[in-house]
Amino acid sequence: MLLVxxxxxxxxxGCGKSAALYDRAGTVVRDTLxxxxxxxxxxxxxxxxxxEIFPVLYLQHGMYGNENDWTTQGRLVAIMDSLLQxxxxxxxxxxxxxxxxSRPTAxxxxxxxxxxxWEKNFSAFMxxxxxxxxxxxxxxxxxxxxxxxxxxxxxxxxxxxxxQFAYVGMFSPATFVHxxxxxxxxxxxxxxxxxxxxxxxQSYRSWLEENHREYxxxxxxxxxxxxxxxxxxxxxxxxxx
Numbered sequence: 001m002l003l004v005x006x007x008x009x010x011x012x013x014g015c016g017k018s019a020a021l022y023d024r025a026g027t028v029v030r031d032t033l034x035x036x037x038x039x040x041x042x043x044x045x046x047x048x049x050x051x052e053i054f055p056v057l058y059l060q061h062g063m064y065g066n067e068n069d070w071t072t073q074g075r076l077v078a079i080m081d082s083l084l085q086x087x088x089x090x091x092x093x094x095x096x097x098x099x100x101x102s103r104p105t106a107x108x109x110x111x112x113x114x115x116x117x118w119e120k121n122f123s124a125f126m127x128x129x130x131x132x133x134x135x136x137x138x139x140x141x142x143x144x145x146x147x148x149x150x151x152x153x154x155x156x157x158x159x160x161x162x163x164q165f166a167y168v169g170m171f172s173p174a175t176f177v178h179x180x181x182x183x184x185x186x187x188x189x190x191x192x193x194x195x196x197x198x199x200x201x202q203s204y205r206s207w208l209e210e211n212h213r214e215y216x217x218x219x220x221x222x223x224x225x226x227x228x229x230x231x232x233x234x235x236x237x238x239x240x241x
Contacts, residue, residue, distance in 0.1 A: 025044065038096060
């Protein structure tokens with residue numbers, strides 16, 4: 001949380017030449033892509049440079065959440081705008097889908113999380129995003145990340161669509177199965193020491209190492225909280241080149 005507070009403080013102070021380039025906030029568009037409700041963050045440069053294709057991050061919420069979570073509880077817009085102003089992140093579009101589209105009850109939502117339906121339809125979802133927004137179709141300019149259940153979906157999607165993402169971020173992920181994208185995708189994994197999923201993530205780390213899979217690991221204090229996830233998204237975004 002301290003890292004996020006420092007970033008937002010820096011945004012208010014300004015930073016010379018970079019501040020002039022990002023003197024207004026990015027825009028969040030509410031949309032539906034391939035039948036999936038989404039929030040889409042576009043940087044202010046997106047409107048100004050209509051000829052340009054931008055890198056893309058697909059960012060997923062956790063269990064019982066929705067497409068609004070990263071822009072409300074996650075403070076994604078303020079984080080992106082601040083990092084852009086500081087010159088610490090690439091200009092990109094961030095697509096935040098409702099990654100659990102069938103949720104009549106809490107019990108059904110838990111069951112739906114592991115049916116494989118989301119992973120099966122993700123290629124069509126990406127195609128819809130690419131047809132609507134000026135985002136790259138190159139794997140080298142695609143990233144995917146998510147928290148908790150969204151971390152599980154990130155693991156599964158990046159494995160099913162192996163080779164389609166250059167960067168994969170898993171924040172307090174529900175790793176009750178073990179799989180991972182192959183190299184050269186860069187895998188980033190974060191967890192808090194008090195998180196109820198801590199032991200499962202350590203088991204997943206052992207599996208990664210047994211399978212000679214390189215990854216970046218970040219361990220914080222605290223548990224399954226937005227304070228941690230805000231910290232993790234800042235650290236992950238800075239890895240995207």
